Amino acid sequence: MQLIIGNKNYSSWSLRGWLAVKASGLPFEEIVIPLRQDDTKARILAFSPSGKVPCLIEHGLAIWDSLAIAEYLAEVMPSLWPQDASARALARSVSAEMHSGFQSLRSQMPMNIRGRYPDHPVSPEVAQDIQRIEAIWNECRNHFSSGGRYLFGAYSIADMMFAPVCLRFETYGVKLTGLAGDYLQTMLAHPDLLEWIAAALAETDRIVDYEPKQP
Ligand SMILES: N[C@@H](CCC(=O)N[C@@H](CS)C(=O)NCC(=O)O)C(=O)O
Incomplete structure (x- = not known):
């Protein structure tokens, strides 16, 4: 492949x-x-x-x-999705919501692993996106915590869909509390994500369009 x-x-x-x-x-x-x-x-x-x-x-x-x-x-x-059909439906729902939504967060806080912009202004639209993501993460972690520390217990496609958001929260210093905050740390320690981050840090090219925009 x-x-x-x-x-x-x-x-x-x-x-x-x-x-x-x-x-x-x-x-x-x-x-x-x-x-x-x-x-x-x-x-x-x-x-x-x-x-x-x-x-x-x-x-x-x-x-x-x-x-x-x-x-x-x-x-x-098949283990890339949760085994249980209801959990799988929920995992597909949050993955689809990520895939088609959160436009404000995506455009105003572009992924930039090397960057650190803790003072980047947060517009009301971005705040709303962050609030919704925090709610999804808290709800999933509350329901599926017996199976592990990822959204649906075991690591799944839903976590992969939210991985770039985790990196954005690091770049822009977005603070989360409770289980959502714990989830963020869990994701940032995932070996595959750490491998990607190391490769990103080794890149030197700079794309102006993907540097953060003011709201
Ligand atoms: N919905 C698509 C979005 C793909 C997408 O927009 N990719 C961007 C890079 S992150 C791209 O290929 N842009 C083309 C370009 O910049 O020329 C997916 O989920 O893969």
Whole structure:
């Protein structure tokens, strides 16, 4: 398998797809295409019909979009989702909510692993996004704490979907309390995330568009 991704410091969707491939345990080759270069679009389009990363290639089949990649891998590794059907439905709901929502947080607090902006202003829209994410994390941790310290007990695709948010909360100094705060620390200590962070810290390219914007 080949996984096409963008810069590790900035590409939050790439991180989600990469975490899913890592969790599958399957061997893969990583192809990093730096974003926002003159040849970026053409290079991505050579693999991904959407012109976006991540894109997984297996036996000539292209699977693009982070959630589609996660679902594809869950077919061979069902433990990527919770075993219980109700928990799985809830995990899919919060994953879909992350995948299609939180626009203010995503645009006003871009993922930038190397950056530290604790004084970055928090607009009311971003505060609302943070509040909703905190509520999801608290609710999941309250319900599923007997199975482990991730959202649904064991580490699952739902955690991978929220991983870039955890990194944003570090970058922008967002403080959480209670189980949500504990969850944030659990995620930041996950070995796969630590491996991605180390690679992001080793990158040197700077993309102005992905540096934080004022609300
Ligand atoms: N919904 C897609 C979003 C993919 C996406 O927007 N990826 C960005 C990078 S994080 C991208 O490829 N941008 C293309 C570009 O900047 O040229 C997913 O879940 O994979």
